[in-house]
Amino acid sequence: MEEARFYTATPDGVQCLLCPHHCRIREGARGICRSRECRDGKLYALSYGMPCALAVDPVEKKPLNQFMPGTYCLSFSCTGCNLSCRWCQNSDISQEAPEDVDHYVISPEEMVDICLKRGLPSIAYTYTEPFTWWEYMCNTAVLAHDNGLKNILVSAGYVEKDPLKELLPYIDAANIDIKAMDDAFYRKYCGATLAPVLENILAMKEAGVHLELTNLLVTGLNDSEKQVGELCSWMVHNGLQDVPLHFSRCFPRYKMSSLQPTPVKTLIRAKETALTMGIRAVYLGNV
Ligand code: SF4
Incomplete structure (x- = not known):
């Protein structure tokens, strides 16, 4: 604590x-x-120094396809999320309190030490929403940089400007998950709002962070050509056409256990739409 x-x-x-x-x-x-x-x-x-998930992942699993490809990163998370997406793929840790999930006790110094001893080049703050454990992430990221390691942020990007600004000098790469280009969608299904996410994506780009975006396609909710087109249009309009875009497959989880897994053909169609609209690198995830 x-x-x-x-x-x-x-x-x-x-x-x-x-x-x-x-x-x-x-x-x-x-x-x-x-x-x-x-x-x-x-x-x-509450979850400071109490990671509930710890693994060594390929950087492509974050997903980051154009940042140190072929390398592995020490990946960890604590419990907690400030969104409540009804299909959350990690709800067993993101939607739980710290005391309700088994966890390790690892200080930022020990985390960096684990990474160095394993010869890994980077640390990823991932699996849940790292901004809800900002202090642990930030202290670890500072130490990681002091020791020549890279820092990777995997987030939904729902944070205030000051904490983001303070963290960004230590973040080398980020994958931000955009749920949909629709504020009503954010409010109804995710318990959040769209505008701060978009502002923070642009702030990260401005700060020189290597940025990639993910759009999890949920069958019947955000997977239409129109919705995909609106996301791509926003990216192009804001000069983000070179930012790699990942369309990811959604599986039934959490409060949407009867959901149909995203058909692969839906992802392929989204990729074609994005490429047609000028996004230069488009990848499919969970396929
Ligand atoms: S403002 Fe955000 S980070 Fe702070 S307690 Fe509420 S949900 Fe958590």
Whole structure:
């Protein structure tokens, strides 16, 4: 447990300023992400140093296809997410509280040490929403850079500007998952909003981070040619046509256990649409 950054005191607790939810948290309660709690008038990041998932992954699995291809990265996550996508593919860790999931106890120093001892060139903050464990990620990323390692962020990009700005100098590559180019979709299915995600993607590009984007295609919800076209149109309009775009297959999970897995032909059609609209590199994931 570590005192959180980015919060302010309120008469009956605190207000978290880490992500656009701006949760007002009373004494003893937690924010939407389940991983930040108000104790004695302070906000604490509960999962600090408590990764629940730890693995060595090919960098292409993040997915990043144009960043250090052929290498492996030390990948880890703590519990927590500030979105609540109804089809979440990792809900067993993203939608749980830290104390409800088995975890390791690993300090940032030990994490960097594990990476160095294994001869891995990078660390990936991944699997859940790393911004909900910002302090652990940031402290690890600083140490990783000091030791010549690269840092990879895998996120939905729903964070406030200040924490993003403070982290970005230490992030070398990022894959941001865009759910759909539709604010109503974000609100209805993900419990979030679209505008901050788009602003943060552009901020990352501006900061010189190697950027790739993912669009998980959910059957019947965001997989139409029109919806794919709107995403590609936004990318081209904002000079992101060279950013690799990954269309990923969705499987039945979490609150959508009866969902039909995304047909491969839907992904192929999305790829053709993207290429036609000027996106230069398009990949298919989970296929
Ligand atoms: S990081 Fe968590 S506690 Fe903070 S505003 Fe976002 S959802 Fe709420």
